Amino acid sequence: MSDLIPGAEPWSHVGTGAHGALVVHGFTGNPGSMRGVAEALAAAGFHVEMPLLPGHGTTVDDMLPTRWADWSAAADAAYATLAARADKVVVVGLSMGGALTLWLGQQHPEIVGLVCINPATQPQAADVVAMLQGMVDSGSDRMPAIGSDIADPDAHESAYDATPLAPLLSLVVDGLAPLAEGYGAMRQPLLLLNSPQDHVVEPAQGDFLAAHYGGPLERILLERSYHVATQDYDKQLVFDTTVAFAQRVTA
DSSP: OOOOOTTOOOEEEOOSSSOEEEEEOOTTOOGGGGHHHHHHHHHTTOEEEEOOOTTOSSOHHHHTTOOHHHHHHHHHHHHHHHHTTOSSEEEEEETHHHHHHHHHHHHOTTOOEEEEESOOOOOOOHHHHHHHHHHHHTTOOEEEOOOOOOSOTTOOOOOOSEEEHHHHHHIIIIIIHHHHTTGGGOOSOEEEEEOSSOSSSOTHHHHHHHHHOOSOEEEEEOTTOOSOGGGSTTHHHHHHHHHHHHHHHHO
């Protein structure tokens, strides 16, 4: 495996209280984008696990062979590690991390709350899937990058400089398509944080989740931020509302 990008390390924190928070980064990103959220939760006393998903945090070549099954298994393992030392667990995710947050909520109804920040939630149209499949079949393995969509010019996400196609196809086909079928049956409280100007995950995906979700849902708009809101102008709002939500659902 290639060297880790500085700041991309996974993070595990033993808290002072009884409850825990699992923090999950996005597609082609790494824990660096979620570090502020994780530290805010830790400062509030939570046990924290923030895994580095397989294929991430090094080079895009390392990500090419990875698929949804790899990322979801890693998120599930991190949840098991956290649940072993925490009475109640909240899961927080950005982008694909939001999809993994919802997946964990479906797998583990005992999770007491979910926080999704500009989550990928929606099955893609057949023509989009066919286009991606065609690119993969023609031998293409990557396309231009989706990372570092941030309004603040002084902030930068250390995401990959390209998007691996086969993993993206797996996210859409293996991840989002079956995931979306279960939203209506979910009952955990959900905090949905959305940027109206998101150039990676269209804001309509937040609308889709809000329309189909079965449990109580609270939605906050991040008016000043783009996709990576955890590093953007609204980051403090993200941190504060996430911690307040986590404290409320674990109380």
